[in-house]
Amino acid sequence: MISSKKPDPFFVSLLKIAENVRDSAHYADDFRINTVADLKEISVHLKNYETAGDTLIHELIVMLNKSFMTPIEREDILELAIRMDDILDGIDNFTAHLEMFSLIEIDESMRTFLGYIVKSTDEIVKAMELLASKKLLKMHEHSILIKDYERKCDDVLRSSIKQLFLNEKDPIRIIQFKDIYEQLEEIADYCQNVANTLETIIMRNA
Template sequence: MLLDIAQNLKDSADFLGNFELNNVSDLKEFANVLKAYESKGDQYVHTVITELNKAFITPIEREDILQLAMSLDDVLDGIDNFAAMLEIYSIAKFDEYVKEFVKNIQSCAAEILLTINLLSEKKLSQISAHAIKIKEYESQCDILYRRALKQLFSTCKDPIQVIQYKEIYEILEEVADYCQTVANNLETVIMKNA
């Protein structure tokens, strides 16, 4: 079940990075597809909770499974929120900072899927290296966030645009933080079960 959530997250991140936004009219489709991924993720999390309530014995502690599922869902929620804000603000073109954020988020999603695969195969000792990579991508997003804000405040004279882009950058940085939370939860699982 965690693999389903992680695969859905990777598919969502891939769509986020690969969809060609050409104009404002594309934003509705973009937001709707990402909302569908988010809704699918919610269904998976609901299934995890239902199954945890029925299971007598779980392969790892039930709290860890739930924490992992919820943190994966937070990443999906953040991506959905990003798409919704683009539509609300009618921003149909990614600037260089947004593109770089999205690349890092895609890389995090790929690493997350790898780690959940390793978890399902009980290869706990191999997870740590991938969790560290996720944290490195998140760290790159922290640096990127500061650079993006500095550039925004020093060059943009339109206060509305400043507000819009500041919020967009914050949402993307938050998505990266959620990815780091997934990595932290995976390290907790390793610590308890290795």
């Protein structure tokens, strides 16, 4: 059982990583794309979030290598950090593909995906705040919500691809939109991976 003293520096580091991921998701969701130039702007900003995330991961690894004792298994700390970083990489990849395709049409399906991804990252931050406060059992409700959002993204993927093949006649656009939809659903999978890691940490330490 983890003691309930002041926040551990490892948990504080994980919270910073989560907050950076959340901020990147909110930025991607809030940004409104009207021109091809906007695609470049959002791609550059998301790359900045990714760079910041890489720095935070590096700092955590250095801390792990220097520390003899960790509040939970060091493998779980690193796994959680990497799983959160996957989300950030996925968001960056999504915007990079928008720019590569010069795709300025962010349709309702994409907005729905992004909405669930934003909600998932919000829950991840809440879970990290609980971890920093050493309230592990309370993290469970947030992992459940994240998994529920991922299931909803599965439904969005199926319906959006079905509508795409029914309504779109241009094969190039079908390829582009299908690729974007699948990338967004993959980000939701990354969020679920974080939830699964949280469950493992709860099981081992609560």
